[in-house]
Amino acid sequence: RKEVEQDPGPFNVPEGATVAFNCTYSNSASQSFFWYRQDCRKEPKLLMSVYSSGNEDGRFTAQLNRASQYISLLIRDSKLSDSATYLCVVLRGSARQLTFGSGTQLTVLP
């Protein structure tokens, strides 16, 4: 079983739609959680950290459920520019290494 699992998609949604991505992690010792965004043939970039109480950044809302070992990302009012692959990432260990999910591909259609 992969340490971080995501639905690979692809998710094809119209502009203005709300879309949600889910992620599960297997290591209960995971300490911190993130969503990264990766555009086609580009490097990953941090989108947002995920906090236990849930957090919001504009149209993006991230939630964490430690009991279920589950992370989610909600995107409201999708824009064409949101088209990308979204990577679920967890941090564990004293070496503070990141483990990446394989990503969920989103295409926002006009």
Add this chain to the structure above:
Amino acid sequence: IAGITQAPTSQILAAGRRMTLRCTQDMRHNAMYWYRQDLGLGLRLIHYSNTAGTTGKGEVPDGYSVSRANTDDFPLTLASAVPSQTSVYFCASSDLTGGNNEQFFGPGTRLTVL
């Protein structure tokens, strides 16, 4: 230089050849990382270095070596390339002294081993 640079951008290499991928950062981050990204597998950590002079093995270290002689540079060497090392390689860095664990990535090197 701003951020992280990698060289070359892409390379086609014959199997058995030696190859060094270069990575340089100008953010004075103490930690640096090498990942490979393959379709369906996501990014996997090859080697890392938490500070100059130290290195550690990641999830998929076999066939690769690294060195960290100074803070800025973290080269990755394939001693004898094999076709299974065809991949996109990303270098990253982070500042472990703060509470922020964000990693900043270079633009990647696309390597094809024939």
